[in-house]
Amino acid sequence: MALSRTLACSFFFIGLGSPLYAQPPTVSCAMAPAYTHHGTGKTIYSASEQIPSLYYRSRMSVNTDGAARSYHPDDPHGKTLAYNNIVNAITSAWDASGHRxxxxxxxxxxxxxxxxxxxxTAFEGARALGFDSSKYPRVLTGNIIPWTKATRGTRSTPCIQLEGDNTGFFVSQTKVRLGAGDKCNQSIYVDSLTIHAVVYPKNTRWESQGIVTDGGDLVVLRNNKTGKIAYAIHGDTGPENxxxxxSIALTSYLSGKPVAATxxxxxIKHLAVKSVDYLVFPANDVLKHFGRGQPVTQDQIDQYGQAIFSAWGGVARLDACSTLTTSN
Structure with missing residues (x-):
């Protein structure tokens, strides 16, 4: 049976006016250029209202610091035992003649x-001398491998793990600590192998609404090729430039490449991701949220991150922010 003229018209007007056919509202990034990273030239965007946040796009290389198998004194090239080569742990070095x-x-x-x-060569020479800082060759490892004195009055040497599955590896530290204890205790640091963590430049003063980002802050990441989202914390600092x-766990997750114990x-270096969106929440410190000194798991970071990211505007707003830059 044919529709009546009245009924047909009703459907016509309902179709035109129905929200089903309405265009979705435009989502704004609501962030403006605030800083230029002097080492890479990348623009850092900041939100002046709503939830304090910072945004930038960059590649993501792999930081192994905090992993118990990062560095081993008998594997300086990282070929047989370690996740990393020792060169990446050296902050200063002098050759056999004492020249820096x-x-x-x-x-x-x-x-x-x-x-x-x-x-x-400098490392191998220093190792042969028992890392005696009064002799050359000499190396320093800054805040990457901590040094300690075995007893009062003795000279400092790099911390070595003395028990457990990773006995013999150097202790690998991070700026952020997830527990209290001696600096030679590997378990107090952010474990690169299990926790999604981001390295941010030291001496960074990036802020949103007067709040400066620092260690422990929530970070939301997106692989721009696959769209995969990850939740992390600021776990370590790196060079200003x-x-x-x-972390290993974060790059493995974003790249989709698994990590084996061997x-x-x-x-490990091939876990790097070419283009990643970084969304930082300086007012949302994960460690403060769960209580500093308390163990923090990746599941907790994920749950907290999902809630904050959704309240911020989620993927739709991140899409808007990603149009601000075409850099890789």
């Missing part, structure tokens, strides 16, 4: 090229 090794001029990438063997590093540096 500075061929890299502060450029970490140059250490992987012409300067690499200079640092390896560097930007874009994530993996070494050659595999």
């Amino acid at each position: 090794i500075d061929c890299a001029k502060g450029n970490a990438r140059e250490r992987d090229k012409k300067c690499y063997m200079s640092y390896i 560097g930007l874009g590093e994530g 993996d070494t540096y050659s595999h």
